[in-house]
Amino acid sequence: MGNKQTVFTHEQLEAYQDCTFFTRKEIMRLFYRYQDLAPQLVPLDYTSCPDVKVPYELIGSMPELKDNPFRQRIAQVFSDDGDGHMTLDNFLDMFSVMSEMAPRDLKAYYAFKIYDFNDDGYICAWDLEQTVTKLTRGELSAEEVSLVCEKVLGEADGDHDGRLSLEDFQNMILRAPDFLSTFHIRI
């Protein structure tokens, strides 16, 4: 096939194709989106694997993410150091997991990480409160929020230890067939 791009070597592009759910064309299109975010920072030649990170503020201003209540958590989960600044690898990873080709288990794993605000490997009551607050934007009163958190823990906590583990989360996702289509960002 006519391979006229000069951004990546052939091996790099093959590796990207094998490690993400994207085709060659989509990877190039995503690269140009990434480059558009910070044209001065991102070189047009990645054959030498430059170490370039686009800061979180620019990532969070993308039209696909700028109104999402969880954009900061998404960027933090997929970035290398958890600070939201993303390399091209992180960027491709993020959109690959959020694309419609990713399987349910992979999405559930990353969704769990996104909702786990304090990064302790469990979704505890505090994480739930943060989630509910972000979702409802202050429309619910504090006692309603805590009531909601109680109910969620009561419904989903299988081993009754007061917090949700990854298994509880995945079990709950199994009963929500809409999850695959809603945990999806179109780009």
Next chain:
Amino acid sequence: MLSDDQLNEIIVEAENVPSRVVPEKTPVNSSFSMVSSISDIDVTDSQSFGNPDDKKSKQLLRFSTSLNESFLQTLHRSPGSVGIDTSHENIQGQKLIASLIPMTSRDRIKAIRNQPRTMEEKRNLKKMVDKEKSKQSHRILELNCCAQCLNSISRAYRRSKNSLSELLTYISLWQKTFKVIGGKFGTSVLSYFNFLRWLLKFNIFSFIVTFSFIIIPQFTVPEKNTLQFTGLEFFTGAGYFQDTVMYYGFYTNSTVQHGSSGAPYNMQLAYIFTTGAYLIVCFFSLLFSMARNFRNNFINPHIYSRGITKLIFCWDFTITHERAVKLKQKNLSTEIRENLSEIRQENVKLTLNQQLIHVLAHLAAWVVSTGVAIACCVAVYYLAENNSEFLKNHQNPGAVLLLPFLVSCINLATPRLYSLFRLVERYETPRREVYILLIRNIFLKISIIGILCYYWLNIVAQAGEECWETLIGQEIYRLLLMDFVFSLADSLLGEFLRRLIGMQFPTSLGLQEFDIARNVLELIYAQTLVWIGTFFCPLLPFIQMITLFIMFYVKNISLMMNFQPPSKAWRASQMMTFFIFLLFFPSFTGVLCTLAITIWRLKPSADCGPFRGLPFFIHSIYSWIDTLSKRSGYLWVVWIYQNLIGSVHFFFILTLIVLIITYLYWQITEGRKIMIRLLHEQIINEGKDKMFLIEKLAKLQDMEKRANTSSFSMERRDVEQTSPLHVREHNAAHDLRFRRSVQEENPKV
């Protein structure tokens, strides 16, 4: 029995669960888990549809087991130590790589893709696996050339599949529009437009097939068209169009041959085989997409909960417009509040009186809706019967439009009437309300189509009219056209007016919401008509193509201008499963029945069309088989026809085999449901055990502290304390053993 063995296998593999789930603190990364991998058996990759055998899924299960182990150990060391080269890490990495090497390259790539690791880790993993594999292949030089061949074939296949999918996404229609609609209105409204695009693909395919095999050959032997063209033909379909390729009657029954050396083209066979071919393709594609949707979206009904958890964790990430997000947040808050209050009201029991009233209300609503449907059907039949005399009395050519007009009015008014029943009836869940409304609407639409088919096949076809097939084709064309005009009017005028009215009284009505169910049913109704009509009017898929194209843009514009995003969560994926099921079951099977009756029972008209003069349509196939049996090279076709297609025994045996396989699969499913329930109970019990042990540990530590701070009476207290401790331990152990024995008894159920 097969099911018991399978059950035992699953029990064996599942008994490993407790030992791995228990460790004190399993970090997130380590548990790409057992539970999910068991669920893999049921809910495997949505992509790999062509992968039904259990062996592959068991492979994946074992793979994720070993992965689990290696992850557990790897990250038990330190969270950020992926790059550190300790010898222990190396061993675990080797284990992972070793499990990846024996897989085929396709499976390996899929496994690597599905890993929850960063890109760099995946790349390194791939590099290491490739290195190991090349090292190994140096040693095993006599890898069969068969395997090498297969390898290169699979690589070429993968590359061609990639380029094909690239091509498809390139020509995929309306990608950007979908993004905008999804961004503003969410996944549920998008599912309607997805459905529209999917039906459009059906029609494009049908059109291509009929165009290439029927219409183009007919163009090469044109007959003179002596009728005049007036503008009215676009509405009535009669007149000038009667003698064009549009209708069945125009087609020749001869064998088209160009020159003495050209291949003969039998028009009769082409017509019947083309119809059969695209119906079979439609059948299989409907079946496969229904199965795929069902598999992805089916939930065990007894685990279904009306809970609040799904509202919290299923935020729609596809919504990107600021105002839409704010609106969705507000709606979510309202729904959460409703949910909270519902739970408080759940315990209120209804008195006997109230229950009786509810049942009566339901009964009355059903009686009224069925009555209305039957009344409409009777009206349609009566009008259809008297239509012919009516037409003879009134010479106006536009009078044929009366019947389609009536049908479209019924289709417009009656669903809205059904929605009004909501004021009288009370349902437990909104989901049930939507399903019942859908069932009533589909009953109405299918009965109208049914009554019309009955009229056409029993009365029009046997009335002795000239070219009755063309008449039916014209009727269907008019029905479709009138339906299209009404939909356009509804979208452009009706919804616009509704918005103006809503703006005048902002407090009460507000903007309307897109009624997905009603619109999808209209699409299904139109598609049913197209499927029936293609036999009589081969250009119909083309017309439907144009119709759908225009409808997409009209609905899109109307949506952007007149509607607001939906306020309640609509279970899009489950609904789509139901819609595709509706498209398949009453709609497509009805079409198959109608066409089967036409082809096997009806007499073609004597003067027009490809089957003129034959006693039945099917006789074209019979005579073809007869001619084939006289030629020596094609006797195998005749044999297949006589012994497989034409014989009853073959179908009997086939049906028996299919029933047996279905029964076996059903038993396996039942066994797995029991397994799921048991595992669920096991998880709960393990949790209780954990809490109990933690409590005991805390008490022990407490006691130690007290023992350390006290003086010489320590020993006496210890002796006193340990014996009740022993007793308690005994009881605890007894409890655990009791629980386990209860569990072991359960599989025997």
